[in-house]
Amino acid sequence: MLVLTRKIMESVVIGDDIEVYILEIKGDRVRLGIKAPREVSVHRKEIYEEILRSNIEAASASPEATREMDRLLDGKPPTGEKGR
Amino acid sequence: MRGKEETREMGELESFHSQKLGWIRFRPDQVIEFVEGLLGFPELRRYVLIDHRKGVFMWLQSLEDPSIAFLVVDPWVFFPHYSPEVPDEDVEALGLEEPYNFSLFCLVTVPADPRKMTVNLKGPVVVNLNNRRAKQVVVSNPEYPIRQPVFPEGGEEGQGEGEPEG
Numbered sequence: 651m652l653v654l655t656r657k658i659m660e661s662v663v664i665g666d667d668i669e670v671y672i673l674e675i676k677g678d679r680v681r682l683g684i685k686a687p688r689e690v691s692v693h694r695k696e697i698y699e700e701i702l703r704s705n706i707e708a709a710s711a712s713p714e715a716t717r718e719m720d721r722l723l724d725g726k727p728p729t730g731e732k733g734r
Numbered sequence: 735m736r737g738k739e740e741t742r743e744m745g746e747l748e749s750f751h752s753q754k755l756g757w758i759r760f761r762p763d764q765v766i767e768f769v770e771g772l773l774g775f776p777e778l779r780r781y782v783l784i785d786h787r788k789g790v791f792m793w794l795q796s797l798e799d800p801s802i803a804f805l806v807v808d809p810w811v812f813f814p815h816y817s818p819e820v821p822d823e824d825v826e827a828l829g830l831e832e833p834y835n836f837s838l839f840c841l842v843t844v845p846a847d848p849r850k851m852t853v854n855l856k857g858p859v860v861v862n863l864n865n866r867r868a869k870q871v872v873v874s875n876p877e878y879p880i881r882q883p884v885f886p887e888g889g890e891e892g893q894g895e896g897e898p899e900g
Contacts, residue, residue, distance in 0.1 A: 693872050700880050701857040701872065702774040708804045708841040708854070709775070713754070716805065719848035720787065728848075 750782075753801045755793060758784050765797065766861055766868045769827050772841075773857070773870060778802060781868070783839075791842065794859070805842040809853060812884050818858055818873040828862040828869055835863045841870075843881065852881040 654662060661671040667687050674681035684692050718728055747759045760782045768779045780797040790811045796802040809816045841854045855878035861868040
């Protein structure tokens, strides 16, 4: 990891066209401004990682789970249980 | 022996063999082009939406990897007050201009117990219907979860129950 020290209103350039500014420092919080081309997404890392994990789970839905979902939405009892 | 990835043109319709859905057919103008891949699937860009039975769910089927298909849903069916705020950068990336002509859907996660199924309200997919460009966006609203349960505790489907505030 490259470690740099910046003061307020200074910036860091990443690649050719991404720039990160330090806008404000308050206690333990840093306010960042990020200039990037529109096709580059910028997210808080935790959100990005959680959506990524959720996407991977969504792609892994098993045929059995999908069938059970259909039964549930049809108002049928889950496979293996007697009707109510 | 034909490989699973082969597509055949049949006049107007193309065919594709999906591992989950079997042979599917679609018109070329139904293909969706992601400007960026779904998070976690950066190289997959071309998809098509296929109905799941005759209901509100659809499959977002990759046309580049036959094993990849996502169950998706129109979020307003379960969450009528859903009002996602799409960031300006994503509106631009999709080439969306007034009058907006777009469709929006959310990825669904179905675990082994379908009563625990969730919808990703934080990261919906937006499709610009004018140019077929799509993107999974991260909405600005802080209150929408990535895993919003469809059913409230108890497993009964309720109208508007389990809906997030805002």
